[in-house]
Amino acid sequence: xxxxPVDLASAYRLLNPGPVVIVxxxxxxxxxxxxxxxxxxxxxxxxxxxxxxxxxxxxLPFIERTGEFAIxxxxxxxxxxxxxxxxxxxxxxxxxFGRFGLTRQPAMKIGAPLVAEAVANLxxxxxxxHDVLGSALIVARVVAAQACxxxxxxxxxxxxxxxxxxxxxxxxRFCSSGAEHVVR
Amino acid sequence: xxxxPVDLASAYRLLNPGPVVIVxxxxxxxxxxxxxxxxxxxxxxxxxxxxxxxxxxxxLPFIERTGEFAIxxxxxxxxxxxxxxxxxxxxxxxxxFGRFGLTRQPAMKIGAPLVAEAVANLxxxxxxxHDVLGSALIVARVVAAQACxxxxxxxxxxxxxxxxxxxxxxxxRFCSSGAEHVVR
Numbered sequence: 001x002x003x004x005p006v007d008l009a010s011a012y013r014l015l016n017p018g019p020v021v022i023v024x025x026x027x028x029x030x031x032x033x034x035x036x037x038x039x040x041x042x043x044x045x046x047x048x049x050x051x052x053x054x055x056x057x058x059x060l061p062f063i064e065r066t067g068e069f070a071i072x073x074x075x076x077x078x079x080x081x082x083x084x085x086x087x088x089x090x091x092x093x094x095x096x097f098g099r100f101g102l103t104r105q106p107a108m109k110i111g112a113p114l115v116a117e118a119v120a121n122l123x124x125x126x127x128x129x130h131d132v133l134g135s136a137l138i139v140a141r142v143v144a145a146q147a148c149x150x151x152x153x154x155x156x157x158x159x160x161x162x163x164x165x166x167x168x169x170x171x172x173r174f175c176s177s178g179a180e181h182v183v184r
Numbered sequence: 185x186x187x188x189p190v191d192l193a194s195a196y197r198l199l200n201p202g203p204v205v206i207v208x209x210x211x212x213x214x215x216x217x218x219x220x221x222x223x224x225x226x227x228x229x230x231x232x233x234x235x236x237x238x239x240x241x242x243x244l245p246f247i248e249r250t251g252e253f254a255i256x257x258x259x260x261x262x263x264x265x266x267x268x269x270x271x272x273x274x275x276x277x278x279x280x281f282g283r284f285g286l287t288r289q290p291a292m293k294i295g296a297p298l299v300a301e302a303v304a305n306l307x308x309x310x311x312x313x314h315d316v317l318g319s320a321l322i323v324a325r326v327v328a329a330q331a332c333x334x335x336x337x338x339x340x341x342x343x344x345x346x347x348x349x350x351x352x353x354x355x356x357r358f359c360s361s362g363a364e365h366v367v368r
Contacts, residue, residue, distance in 0.1 A: 013353065013354050016221055016351075016352050016353055016354060017202060017351035017352060017353055017359055018201060018202015018203060018204075018221075018224075018351050018352075019202060020202075037200055037202075037224075037225075038224045038225055038226065039224065040202075040221075040222045040223065040224045040236070041221075041222055042222065042236060042316055042317060042319070042321075043317050043318075043319070048317055050234075050236075050316065050321070052224070052226060052234075076365060079365050079367055080367055082367075083367040127317070130314050130316070130321075132226055132232075132234065132314070132323055133226060133227050133232055133311070133323065134227075135226070135227070137226075137234070137314075137321075139316055139317065156353065156354060156357070157353050157359070159359060164363070165351075165359070165361075166365070167200075167201035167202050167349075167351070167361050168200050168201060168202075169197065169200055169201055169340065169341055169364075170197050170200060170340060172366050172367040172368075173340070173364065173365075173366055174364070174365040174366075174367070175201055175341070175343060175349070175361040175362065175363060175364050175365065176361055176363045176365060177349075177351050177359040177360060177361035177362075178359065178361075178363070179348070179359060179360045179362070180353075180357065180358070180359050181260060181263050181350070181357075181358040181359065181360060182356050182357055182358075183263055183264055183266075183267040183356040183358070184356075
């Protein structure tokens with residue numbers, strides 16, 4: 001998959017349609033992946049995101065310690081990996097990339113590896129973590145972004161070549177978005 | 185459209201796939217509608233949601249004063265109303281229901297009216313408002329929920345009868361989700 005950098009002012013658009021995402025983290029030799037349904041943009045330019053993590057989550061200390069993580073946006077072809085990354089703990093699976101057939105791609109500005117198979121990647125640095133109802137609401141700036149040349153054109157999702165984004169319903173159930181609607 | 189109450193433990197699922205929503209507010213005789221792309225669940229049971237609002241937003245004082253609002257989940261047939269509610273201010277349009285062809289439906293537990301044409305409605309009471317990068321991150325409990333009998337079955341979205349949820353890309357561009365994927 002050929003990817004190109006996405007202008008930071010357009011990066012929030014990569015999360016605008018509400019896809020489920022795979023978050024990647026790393027500290028030293030160890031990395032991990034986990035699935036996050038509850039994520040959203042938090043600012044356009046400069047771009048920021050928020051995502052919610054349980055306090056006992058295996059990867060949260062990686063994020064607290066390094067202040068960095070990446071958001072990897074899957075298309076529908078990665079549904080099995082999305083489900084797998086969301087239903088296994090890094091405590092039990094030491095290499096989720098290998099376990100779920102994903103490839104590490106070096107990030108541009110952070111230490112955590114990106115998921116090469118994802119159609120878009122956002123590199124993030126933590127701004128602040130709020131407590132929200134006992135969970136950690138992570139507020140982060142997007143410091144770099146890249147996306148698949150075929151499916152993101154001029155910083156906009158394009159559905160002209162069969163892109164289907166993945167959205168989580170519950171458990172094993174997902175739905176996909178692929179049809180574009182333009183309001184006149 | 186026939187709707188039934190949704191069990192509170194299932195209410196978070198109505199927002200899980202990341203749809204764009206129309207938020208309704210009211211204070212005294214005046215009500216208003218505005219579109220929110222940046223929303224997500226924040227807890228499952230008891231259910232909570234978060235949404236982000238600009239500090240200068242016309243409707244924010246309604247929410248701060250009453251502590252209440254409703255989230256109305258549109259399907260693709262409401263794309264024009266979603267765009268309209270998101271691109272007009274309550275300062276200029278005093279009746280967005282009338283302006284965009286929407287019908288008020290009394291809520292069960294809050295004062296703000298629901299959008300009758302929405303396929304799901306979540307009635308919310310504010311828990312706390314955090315400042316996130318200069319915007320208001322509204323954390324709220326869901327106190328009641330209802331959804332269209334045809335498209336929400338046993339507290340789960342069903343795509344068996346042609347449901348297409350609406351997701352915001354940017355500006356006038358939306359995409360819809362309608363195909364279900366079940367991971368085996």
